[in-house]
Amino acid sequence: MIIEYASNPVTPRLEPSRRFSVAPMMDWTDRHCRHFHRLLSQHALLYTEMVTTGALLNGDAARFLRYNDSEHPLALQLGGSVPADLAACARLAEQAGYDEVNLNVGCPSDRVQNNMIGACLMGHPALVADCVKAMRDAVSIPVTVKHRIGINGRDSFEALCDFVGQVREAGCRSFTVHARIAILEGLSPKENREIPPLRYDVAAQLKAAFPDLELVLNGGIKTLGECLGHLNTFDGVMLGREAYHNPYLLAEVDAALFGAAQPPVSRFGALQGMRPYIEAHLAEGGAMHHITRHMLGLAQGFKGARRFRQLLSVDIHKAADPLALYDQAAAIVEGR
Numbered sequence: 001m002i003i004e005y006a007s008n009p010v011t012p013r014l015e016p017s018r019r020f021s022v023a024p025m026m027d028w029t030d031r032h033c034r035h036f037h038r039l040l041s042q043h044a045l046l047y048t049e050m051v052t053t054g055a056l057l058n059g060d061a062a063r064f065l066r067y068n069d070s071e072h073p074l075a076l077q078l079g080g081s082v083p084a085d086l087a088a089c090a091r092l093a094e095q096a097g098y099d100e101v102n103l104n105v106g107c108p109s110d111r112v113q114n115n116m117i118g119a120c121l122m123g124h125p126a127l128v129a130d131c132v133k134a135m136r137d138a139v140s141i142p143v144t145v146k147h148r149i150g151i152n153g154r155d156s157f158e159a160l161c162d163f164v165g166q167v168r169e170a171g172c173r174s175f176t177v178h179a180r181i182a183i184l185e186g187l188s189p190k191e192n193r194e195i196p197p198l199r200y201d202v203a204a205q206l207k208a209a210f211p212d213l214e215l216v217l218n219g220g221i222k223t224l225g226e227c228l229g230h231l232n233t234f235d236g237v238m239l240g241r242e243a244y245h246n247p248y249l250l251a252e253v254d255a256a257l258f259g260a261a262q263p264p265v266s267r268f269g270a271l272q273g274m275r276p277y278i279e280a281h282l283a284e285g286g287a288m289h290h291i292t293r294h295m296l297g298l299a300q301g302f303k304g305a306r307r308f309r310q311l312l313s314v315d316i317h318k319a320a321d322p323l324a325l326y327d328q329a330a331a332i333v334e335g336r
Helices: 031-040 053-058 061-065 083-095 118-123 125-138 157-169 200-209 224-230 241-245 247-258 267-283 305-313 322-332
Strands: 020-022 045-052 074-079 100-105 143-151 174-182 214-218 236-239
Touching: 020 247, 031 045, 031 247, 031 267, 045 053, 045 100, 053 061, 053 074, 053 083, 061 083, 074 083, 083 100, 083 125, 100 118, 100 125, 118 125, 118 143, 125 143, 125 157, 143 157, 143 200, 157 200, 174 200, 200 214, 224 236, 224 247, 236 241, 241 247, 247 267, 267 322, 305 322
Parallel strands: 020 045, 020 236, 045 074, 074 100, 100 143, 143 174, 174 214, 214 236
Antiparallel strands: none
16 A cells, blocks of 8 residues: 555554664665565665655655555654754654654765755754754654764764764664764765775774663675674664665565564565566556666576566666566576
């Protein structure tokens, strides 16, 4: 079922588990991507792309808030720095049925910096605390923060503790920390995910300094073995690009991290499970590549992976019968 913007509050849901989550990623974790990921893992917490307060308050809120009911547990990530606007958007998130609202204090792009969004807010902990308080006062669903371990010019452990401490005083109990600093001048967002060194030790120090807080680790995690190792220190792990480029990793999450007894869905089973969703999207006038672009990594490591990707990314644009082409792609991973 597709959930549109709701005008009346809904019954609050149980707080979601953050033991494993898929990171919010611009242009990637849209509702089609999230529906696909949910077929692979029933327990992973999923996040939307970052949505700015301006887009929700001045744009088409129903489009930005739209999701499929299958996606729960689901969090909306917001970008903004005006407490009243964030509070209004948090109310929209709660009314639309989201399980959590998350404030982005980690994105390093110039575009968001110019609007006082993202990682630059780490230099303004009192403002972030005001934003969190305004959102918490407005809703009953959890309000969380995703941030870096610092920014250039404010990258000491003392500054990090000051930031977390002030936001904790505003009532935030769950923080997702990307274990790199953000360099706000001279590096692209991509470079900011790769050049500043990963400092899991700093994130571990932060957890030790704030044992009462839920701390979720993000940044550079690629395997479930690494996830299990980090869960000895942290309360949860968040995977980003690895989960997107190698999505079948998600099929092993429920058993490995949540103790689920049922066997994981096969690659072929996931493709078959997506077929009715794709049929419905096509019936609405949508294009198949809106969905299949998120599925290209499903055949990673198998003979025929290149053909699989070509079918679902290049050939799909010129197919007279895109579902027949989809079935050809599914046949490549049948039995796997």
